[in-house]
Amino acid sequence: MPTPVAGDVLRFIRCYSAKPASDSEFTVLATRVFRFQFENNTPYRRFCEMEGMTPDKLTSWKDVPAMPAAAFKELTLTTFPRIKKKKVFKTSGTTSEKRGAHYFETLELYEASILPPFEKHVLRTDAYVFYILMPSAREAPDSSLSFMLKIVNRHFGRGKGRFYIQRGRPQFESLARDLGKERKKALLLATAFALKGFLDHLEEKNLHLRLQPGSRLMETGGFKGRAREVSKAELYRLCRERLGIRDFVSEYGMTELSSQYYSRNGGPFMAPAWMRAVVMDPQTGKECRSGRLGLLKHVDLANTGSVMAVQTEDLGRMKGKGFEVVGRSRGSEARGCSLSYERFLRDSQ
Amino acid sequence: MNLRDTVRTLGALSGKWMRRDFLSRRRAITQLVRVSGFSEKMAHAMLDTLFCELTTPKLQTLLRAELQSPGVLDGFVRDARNHRFVHARAPENIVHVFSSNIPNAAITSIVMGLLIGSRNIAKVSRRDEGILGIYLDSLRAHDPVLWKRCAIVNGRAEASHLMKQAGLVVVYGNDESLEEIRKSIPAKTPFVGYGHRVSFALILHEALSKEGAVRLAKKTAYDVWMADQRGCLSPVIVFTQQGGKVYPRDFAGMVALQLDRIEKGEHSKPRRSMTDTLSAVRLRDQLRIKALKGEKVGYWLSDKPGLWMVGYDERNEAEFSSGAQIIRVKGFRKLLDIEGALQKMSGSLQAVSLECAPTHRKQIAEWLGLFGVNRICRAGQLQKPPITWHHDGRLNLANWLTWTDLES
Numbered sequence: 001m002p003t004p005v006a007g008d009v010l011r012f013i014r015c016y017s018a019k020p021a022s023d024s025e026f027t028v029l030a031t032r033v034f035r036f037q038f039e040n041n042t043p044y045r046r047f048c049e050m051e052g053m054t055p056d057k058l059t060s061w062k063d064v065p066a067m068p069a070a071a072f073k074e075l076t077l078t079t080f081p082r083i084k085k086k087k088v089f090k091t092s093g094t095t096s097e098k099r100g101a102h103y104f105e106t107l108e109l110y111e112a113s114i115l116p117p118f119e120k121h122v123l124r125t126d127a128y129v130f131y132i133l134m135p136s137a138r139e140a141p142d143s144s145l146s147f148m149l150k151i152v153n154r155h156f157g158r159g160k161g162r163f164y165i166q167r168g169r170p171q172f173e174s175l176a177r178d179l180g181k182e183r184k185k186a187l188l189l190a191t192a193f194a195l196k197g198f199l200d201h202l203e204e205k206n207l208h209l210r211l212q213p214g215s216r217l218m219e220t221g222g223f224k225g226r227a228r229e230v231s232k233a234e235l236y237r238l239c240r241e242r243l244g245i246r247d248f249v250s251e252y253g254m255t256e257l258s259s260q261y262y263s264r265n266g267g268p269f270m271a272p273a274w275m276r277a278v279v280m281d282p283q284t285g286k287e288c289r290s291g292r293l294g295l296l297k298h299v300d301l302a303n304t305g306s307v308m309a310v311q312t313e314d315l316g317r318m319k320g321k322g323f324e325v326v327g328r329s330r331g332s333e334a335r336g337c338s339l340s341y342e343r344f345l346r347d348s349q
Numbered sequence: 350m351n352l353r354d355t356v357r358t359l360g361a362l363s364g365k366w367m368r369r370d371f372l373s374r375r376r377a378i379t380q381l382v383r384v385s386g387f388s389e390k391m392a393h394a395m396l397d398t399l400f401c402e403l404t405t406p407k408l409q410t411l412l413r414a415e416l417q418s419p420g421v422l423d424g425f426v427r428d429a430r431n432h433r434f435v436h437a438r439a440p441e442n443i444v445h446v447f448s449s450n451i452p453n454a455a456i457t458s459i460v461m462g463l464l465i466g467s468r469n470i471a472k473v474s475r476r477d478e479g480i481l482g483i484y485l486d487s488l489r490a491h492d493p494v495l496w497k498r499c500a501i502v503n504g505r506a507e508a509s510h511l512m513k514q515a516g517l518v519v520v521y522g523n524d525e526s527l528e529e530i531r532k533s534i535p536a537k538t539p540f541v542g543y544g545h546r547v548s549f550a551l552i553l554h555e556a557l558s559k560e561g562a563v564r565l566a567k568k569t570a571y572d573v574w575m576a577d578q579r580g581c582l583s584p585v586i587v588f589t590q591q592g593g594k595v596y597p598r599d600f601a602g603m604v605a606l607q608l609d610r611i612e613k614g615e616h617s618k619p620r621r622s623m624t625d626t627l628s629a630v631r632l633r634d635q636l637r638i639k640a641l642k643g644e645k646v647g648y649w650l651s652d653k654p655g656l657w658m659v660g661y662d663e664r665n666e667a668e669f670s671s672g673a674q675i676i677r678v679k680g681f682r683k684l685l686d687i688e689g690a691l692q693k694m695s696g697s698l699q700a701v702s703l704e705c706a707p708t709h710r711k712q713i714a715e716w717l718g719l720f721g722v723n724r725i726c727r728a729g730q731l732q733k734p735p736i737t738w739h740h741d742g743r744l745n746l747a748n749w750l751t752w753t754d755l756e757s
Contacts, residue, residue, distance in 0.1 A: 043641045050637060068634035075641055282623070282630045283654035293623070295630065313631065315623075 002080065002105050005036040006304045009274065010109055013302065016273030017116035023061075026276060026301075030061035033301055033308050040079035043071075044307050062278050062287060066297045066311035069256050072100030077306045080105045089144035091255045102144070102255050105305050113259040113302040114151050117272040121262035122187070122218055122249050123156050129182060130161025131175060133190035133198060139166065144255045145220065149189060157187070170194055172201040176209065179243070185214045188245065191221035195239075196230055202242045210244040217243075220251040232266065252325060256310050258302035261322070268322030274301040277323050279316055293317050293326060350494060352419050352464070356412070359460055360405025362491045366484075367400045369393075373487035380479050381452070386620030387577055390611075394575050394732075399453045402736040403460055412464065414737045415746040422465060425755055434755040439465035440516025440539065443749070444508065446472045446530060448522040452480035453580075454543070457736070458519060459484070459499060461746055467516070469499045472508035509533060517541065517749055541748060543741050546581035546699035548731060549588060551713075552600070553684075556704035557593025562600055565704060568729030570607035572702060573657075573676045575732040577619050581699045582731050586668070587678045588687050597680030598647050601661035604678060605649030608657045621655050625673045629658045632675060636660050645680070667693040684716070691720040699741070700724035702731045 001007040012021070012029055035055035038045050044067060048054065051065040058064065067077065072091065076082055084105050091100035104110060130153050135143065137150040153161040164175040175198060179186060188211075190198065195217075202209070217239055219232075230238075232250065239245045252269050253260040261269035261277070271277055278287055279294040288294035296316045299309045315326045350358070365371045374396060381392035401407075412419040416437060420426045425434035443462045447455045455471065459481065462469040471481055482501060489496040502508050512518050512530070517539045520530050527542040534540060550569055557565070572584050587604065589597035612618070629650070636646045639662055647661040657674035665681050667690040681687050691698070698721045705713055714725045723742035724734060739745070 046641055047637065050640065068638065070631075070634055071638045071641070074638045282626045283621075285654075295627075311634070313627070315627075 001108065003036065003304070005032055006106070006109055008032060009301045009304050010112055013109070013112050013116070013272075013274050018120070019273070021273040026273070027059075027061045029274075029301055030064060030299060030308065031055065031058055033304055034058055034064050036304070037079055037307060041077060041307060043075045043077060047071075061276060061299050064299055064309040066280075066299075066309035067307045068311045069100065069254065069313065072102060072256050073098040076101075076103065078103045078105070079305050087147075088142060089147065089255045090142040092143075100255060102306060109302045109304060110147075110258045111151055113272065113274065114148050115155055117260060117262055117270075118152050118156070120272075121264060121270065122152075122216070122251075126156050126158055128157070128185050128187040128216070130157035131179060131182075131186055131188045132161050132163045133165060133170065133175060133188065133194045134163060135165040135168070136163040139163070139168075145191075145253065148253070148260070161189075165194065170197055172198050176202060176205070176207055179209050179211060180207075182211065185212045185216070187216050187218065188243070189218045189220075192219050192232070192235060193221065195219055195235065199235075199238045199242055208242055208244075214247065215243075215245050216247040216249060217245045218249045218251055220253065236266070254298075254310070254312065256303075256306075257298055257300045259300045263322070263324075268319040268324050270322040275299065277316075277318075279318055279323065280311070288317070290318050296323065296325070352412075352422060352466070355464060355466070355495065356408045357405055358492045358495055359403065359463060360408055362488060363400040363403040365487070365491070366396065371487075373483050377452075377480050377483045380483065382617055384479065385452075388615045388619045389617045390615045391575060391577055391619060395453060398575075398733050399456060402734075403457070407736050408460075408464065411461075411736045411746065415744055416750075422750075425753075432757055434757075436753045436755070437747075437750040438753070439467045439750055441468060442470065442511070442515050443467045443517045443519060444470045444472065444512045444515040446508065446512075446518070446520040446522065446526075447481070448474055448526070454521050455481045456484050458521070461749070462519075463495060463498060465746060465749060467498070467749075470508075470511050470515075471499070471501045472505075472511075473501055473503060512538070519543075519749070539749075539751070541743075544697075546697055546741065547585050547694060548582050548698070548700040548702075549586040550584045550702045550728060550731070551704070551717075552587065552589045552728075553705035553709070553713075554590040554593035555706045555709075557589070557595040557597075557600060559594045562593075562595040562603060565728055566600060566603035567607045568727075569702070570604050570611060571729050572731040573604070573674060574608060574611050577673050578675070579673065580732070582734065584702065584731060585677065587676060588690075589678055589680055590684075591680055591682050597663075597678065598645060598661050601647060601659050601678035602649060604676065605657075605659040608659065608674070608676075609651060612651060612653070612656055618653070618656060619673065621673060625675075626655045629655065629675050632658065632660050632677075636662060639664075665690050667691075684713070691717075695720040698722045700726065700731055700734070702726055702728045704728050 001010060008029060038048055038055050047067060048065045053065045082103060085103045087104040087107055089102045132149055134149060135146055137146040140146040153159055164171045236248050248265050250263040251260050259272055259275045261271050263269045276299045278297050280297050281288045281294050293315060296312045296314045301308055314328055316323050366374050377396060378389060378392045381387045382389050418426045421435055421437040422439060425436045428435045445458050459469050459471060473481060485496060485499050512534050515538060518534055519541045520527050521543045524544045527544050531540050569587055576583050589600050591597055633648055636648045639646045645663050649659045651657045659676050659678060661678045663680040665686045668677055701717055701722050703713060703725050717725060724738055
């Protein structure tokens with residue numbers, strides 16, 4: 001491990017991979033990580049000073065200042081010199097957009113944080129055949145999602161899972177053909193957007209596949225404001241109808257984070273022990289009362305080398321022991337006769 | 350009813366509307382606050398601004414400005430400048446289509462239709478704020494004959510059917526709606542569209558004296574506040590030149606202070622949606638990130654969370670706030686520096702509140718006109734256009750009429 005703090009986090013992940021950690025245990029380690037990041041990540045320290053927070057004032061993990069996710073596009077947020085980076089994951093975006101970059105000095109923590117929650121929420125056995133409607137890590141080397149899939153495929157899919165997005169194009173026909181022939185239980189892993197495309201393809205070809213009982217879907221990624229957005233319930237309904245899948249897992253992750261949340265069959269997203277979510281009131285900047293809608297803030301101890309607290313633009317609310325995502329804040333629509341900036345940019349292109 | 354009587358009747362009704370105890374006005378205020386989410390003070394300010402431009406003398410001025418002689422509506426009148434006779438015919442039926450942003454445009458449009466003697470059918474938005482209905486109720490009580498020349502329809506199909514038979518279709522809305530409606534009506538039906546526009550403030554260094562800056566900040570804050578930044582005359586950016594006695598960033602702080610003062614004097618607060626709040630959060634985050642990169646930025650938030658926000662930076666880009674009462678103040682050095690931003694907005698610009706030395710005013714106005722700016726006024730006047738203003742840069746009434754020229 002490059003730093004003692006990272007070593008502590010790794011031990012924490014291993015210790016709590018199958019059991020929950022108390023709030024106080026989490027706060028103790030969060031305080032250490034915060035102090036480390038405050039001392040070693042210059043832009044983050046300046047951000048904390050703007051927020052009026054220092055390690056000495058911190059009393060709860062909830063008070064750790066959360067860097068807006070958009071900052072990953074503009075700033076180098078590392079606790080180590082950039083030259084020492086081993087890996088960089090980038091957010092998706094068009095060529096004209098700036099892409100956020102998350103730098104890693106080591107991937108040991110990243111890999112360690114992937115497997116336990118996947119094992120808990122998605123699969124415990126290697127009896128499933130993986131069908132992955134996403135590009136492989138070789139094709140998309142800066143995609144954190146593809147990297148994660150590589151790891152889970154290696155551990156739970158015996159490395160035999162096939163990737164059905166090749167050279168940027170979805171291979172719907174071969175996926176439908178292979179799924180149709182499959183005699184074992186299948187795990188289909190897909191982004192919601194690609195999955196909708198696949199379901200449309202099946203509809204167009206009037207295909208109804210019947211996967212083996214117990215087959216499962218893990219979807220992730222949402223639609224990110226694309227026009228073809230459908231609700232998760234509708235997506236699941238279509239999967240039941242066209243694929244015969246009845247068991248659904250939803251994954252929530254971000255390039256800016258190192259760990260993932262999972263939800264089973266439409267339930268709340270649940271965090272591993274080294275990660276916490278809190279819903280912030282956008283007006284007051286304070287924690288929302290339980291059940292109220294606000295912006296999701298994540299505190300991920302595995303983000304030791306960057307910033308552990310990230311403020312997203314995702315709208316959500318706490319639900320049970322987890323949270324649910326309601327949508328993504330897109331800011332206001334154009335009001336009255338006023339044009340929004342985005343609209344103007346679009347029109348002037 | 351002849352033109353003179355129509356002008357007098359409508360002017361007298363405006364007089365009633367300017368009285369705070371007028372029942373219809375009280376109904377309209379309640380509607381604007383409860384349904385549309387304006388504050389009570391904003392609602393009063395909007396109605397005052399509207400009806401003080403619809404008085405008898407102002408309507409007479411409008412007719413003279415656009416038609417030269419109002420007699421052209423009755424028959425041929427000699428046009429001395431061109432040695433000809435002209436006669437203007439009003440369309441029998443006008444279909445007006447309104448968006449639901451601010452009520453002023455709807456009432457003004459119906460009044461203009463009545464002035465020229467047309468029958469007016471108004472298609473109100475599905476999110477109708479009901480103000481036009483209240484105005485027409487007051488007209489019914491004031492003059493039932495004139496009222497009979499107006500009707501409101503809500504259904505899209507009915508409006509669509511009526512538009513096909515209309516002598517003129519007047520549409521206020523976003524560019525997509527305008528295009529859609531224009532395509533749906535017969536090619537020969539006259540069509541006037543008032544589309545998406547934005548306004549801004551431009552303050553040159555000579556206007557930023559220590560004494561004048563506070564006064565200017567107050568007026569700028571008023572322009573921002575009045576229509577809750579929902580209209581095409583609400584300034585979305587305040588371009589402020591460096592080199593004056595007051596630095597632009599400090600001026601942004603002064604605008605924030607004045608917004609705070611206006612807000613504290615209000616009994617009711619304007620309603621804010623989650624999307625407004627999220628727009629403010631996004632802008633605040635953008636500015637904080639710019640600050641971390643070493644850029645000169647600043648932001649100010651209302652004491653009561655979420656009511657307004659002022660953001661300052663020195664990037665000469667056409668960045669708009671898209672939330673209610675989120676105002677961008679942008680510092681710049683030379684006018685040339687903001688030319689790129691204006692170029693980008695060109696064709697969608699409406700009004701500019703310009704503060705500069707009187708000797709430069711005309712020259713800068715010429716320059717702004719190159720980008721399609723059609724109204725240049727002083728700070729504090731953005732939300733108070735005269736009835737004679739060339740809305741969207743065109744004649745209003747004259748454009749709604751069909752003219753016949755008789756050459757000698």
